[in-house]
Amino acid sequence: MEEQKAKRNITRMLLILFIVAAAAAIAVIVWALYFRKPEVVLSPDYAPREEEPYAEDIPDDSGEKLTSPEGGGSVSITYSRNVSVDLGERRAALHFANPGKSNQDMVVQIVIRDNVIVQSGTLKPGKQVDSLELLDGAEEQLTEGTYEGGFNVLYYDPESGEKAVVNTEIPIQITVSK
Amino acid sequence: MRKTGSFLLAVSMVLTAGGTTALAAGGNADLAQGNQSIDVEARYESSAVTPEVYSVDVSWGAMQFTYSESGTLDWDPESHTYSDNTDAGWTAEGNTVAVTNHSNTQVTASFVYDSLEDFAEISGSFDKMSFALPSAENRELDDGELKDQATLLLEGALDEKNTEFAKIGAITVTIE
Numbered sequence: 001m002e003e004q005k006a007k008r009n010i011t012r013m014l015l016i017l018f019i020v021a022a023a024a025a026i027a028v029i030v031w032a033l034y035f036r037k038p039e040v041v042l043s044p045d046y047a048p049r050e051e052e053p054y055a056e057d058i059p060d061d062s063g064e065k066l067t068s069p070e071g072g073g074s075v076s077i078t079y080s081r082n083v084s085v086d087l088g089e090r091r092a093a094l095h096f097a098n099p100g101k102s103n104q105d106m107v108v109q110i111v112i113r114d115n116v117i118v119q120s121g122t123l124k125p126g127k128q129v130d131s132l133e134l135l136d137g138a139e140e141q142l143t144e145g146t147y148e149g150g151f152n153v154l155y156y157d158p159e160s161g162e163k164a165v166v167n168t169e170i171p172i173q174i175t176v177s178k
Numbered sequence: 179m180r181k182t183g184s185f186l187l188a189v190s191m192v193l194t195a196g197g198t199t200a201l202a203a204g205g206n207a208d209l210a211q212g213n214q215s216i217d218v219e220a221r222y223e224s225s226a227v228t229p230e231v232y233s234v235d236v237s238w239g240a241m242q243f244t245y246s247e248s249g250t251l252d253w254d255p256e257s258h259t260y261s262d263n264t265d266a267g268w269t270a271e272g273n274t275v276a277v278t279n280h281s282n283t284q285v286t287a288s289f290v291y292d293s294l295e296d297f298a299e300i301s302g303s304f305d306k307m308s309f310a311l312p313s314a315e316n317r318e319l320d321d322g323e324l325k326d327q328a329t330l331l332l333e334g335a336l337d338e339k340n341t342e343f344a345k346i347g348a349i350t351v352t353i354e
Contacts, residue, residue, distance in 0.1 A: 071240025072272050076280075078233040101235075165345070166238045166275060169352045 041116035041135065045163050047105050047156035052121035058128045063100030073164050075102040075155055078128075083110060083149070085117075085176045087142060090134045092118050092174075096151065097128035104155040104164060108132075112149040112174060115141060122156070147174040233280040233314075234287075234353050239272020242343055245336035268332045275304075275351060276327035279311035280319075286310045288352045289328045297346040300334035 066074035080095040098106045102125040110118035110132075117138035120129060150171050155164035249264035277287040287309060291302030306328040314324055330349065 066235060066237065069237060069239040069272050069274075071242065072238045074235065074237035076233065076235045078231065080229070081232065099233075164238075165241045165347075166236065166349045166351060168236060169350055170232075171352075171354055 041109070041119060043109070043152070043154055043163075043167075044107065046161040047107065047122045047163075050121045052123050052127070052129060052132070054129050054131050054133075055121075055123055055127040056129070058097055058099060058126055061100040061126050063126055065103055066101045068103050073104050073155060073157070073166070075104045075106070075168075077102075077106070077153060077168065077170075079151065079170065081170065081172045083172050083174045085134065085142065085174055087139045087144075087176060087178050090139055092132050092134060093130065094132065095128070095130055096120075096123075098123040098125050100126035103158070105158050105161075107154045107156065109152040109154070110149060110172070110174065111152050112142075112147050116152075117141065117149075124158070142176045144176055144178055147176065148172075149174045228282070230283045231281060232283070232285065232353070234285060235278040235280065236275065236351055238275045238349070241273060241330070241349070242271045243273070243332050243346075244269050244271075245332075266335065270330070270332075273330045274327045275330070275349060276325060277309075277311065277351065277353070278325040280314045280324070282315050283313050284310060286354045287326070287328075288354070289330075290350045290352070291330060291347055292350065293347040294345065297336075300332055300336060300346055302330055302332050302347060304328040304330055 066076060068074040076099045078095075078097040078099055083092055083094040085092045092110060094110070096108050105125070106120075106123045108118075108120045108123065108129075109116045115138075117134055118132045119135060120132055123129065148171065150169050153168040153170065155166060155168075156162065157164065245266065245268055247264050247266040251260040252263055254261050275289060277285075279285050288307060289304040291304070293300055293302070306326070309326045309328070311324055311326060314321070317324060336346075
């Protein structure tokens with residue numbers, strides 16, 4: 001009789017523990033889905049001092065500059081609208097170039113639903129990138145599949161490093177794999 | 179019997195000398211003249227792909243705007259108030275954004291002005307909200323059709339304390 005009572009108590013305790021754990025899990029899921037604020041990555045007002053480490057010279061770039069309106073700026077951008085992300089390697093494979101004819105430095109961000117998952121260092125005119133590292137924690141926000149996202153391209157004065165009054169947004173398709 | 183054997187030997191020698199290749203499948207031989215021709219057939223098959231390459235130039239002017247008031251505030255002694263005979267408005271220097279398409283596909287450029295929080299009372303709009311530019315395929319580099327521009331216009335009043343140029347907003351050009 002006593003033994004049965006003890007067994008019943010243990011079962012009840014286990015059941016309570018299970019219910020508490022399940023409730024905690026549900027609470028975490030609800031918080032993650034509806035209340036967690038996405039990490040905000042602010043676009044720098046001045047160009048990063050560090051040049052993008054994965055940047056390479058654009059082959060056969062003439063470097064002949066565009067004519068720039070007085071007091072303004074001129075840029076040229078060359079890109080592909082398909083980007084793939086490898087979660088295992090924490091890398092994005094893309095094609096983005098700041099041809100030598102630009103007269104502004106650039107920073108390119110990859111954005112999915114207002115979340116910046118990639119931000120390059122400074123890309124000087126005449127440089128291109130085919131690979132960029134994911135920002136810390138970005139891989140936790142993504143799962144395998146295809147996303148509609150965008151390039152956010154920021155321009156900076158090469159002398160003062162000051163951000164230009166104009167920026168560019170470009171819709172892209174991002175394929176995420178493990 | 180010996181004659182028959184000699185004849186067969188001669189025929190087999192002619193056939194050998196005439197070219198065994200000519201007797202391969204698909205060929206024919208003019209054995210009498212010792213010439214041969216082989217049919218050569220060809221067809222076109224394309225597996226080359228033409229990926230879309232986007233290449234766009236964007237240029238902008240100084241984007242400096244001056245809000246100025248002119249006229250007079252006339253004192254009215256009868257009502258002890260001023261009657262407002264002033265005129266105010268914006269003048270701009272370099273308020274255009276130009277886009278040139280060098281892509282092998284059409285692009286559409288659209289323009290949005292966003293005020294900074296401290297200057298929310300000033301709004302901006304473009305004379306062209308968007309425009310499409312054709313593919314640069316088979317067009318000269320300086321083809322006028324590949325370039326267009328939009329002009330920014332501001333509305334609202336700037337506070338009189340802002341006597342120096344200060345950043346009041348930013349422009350986003352979306353290329354689709």
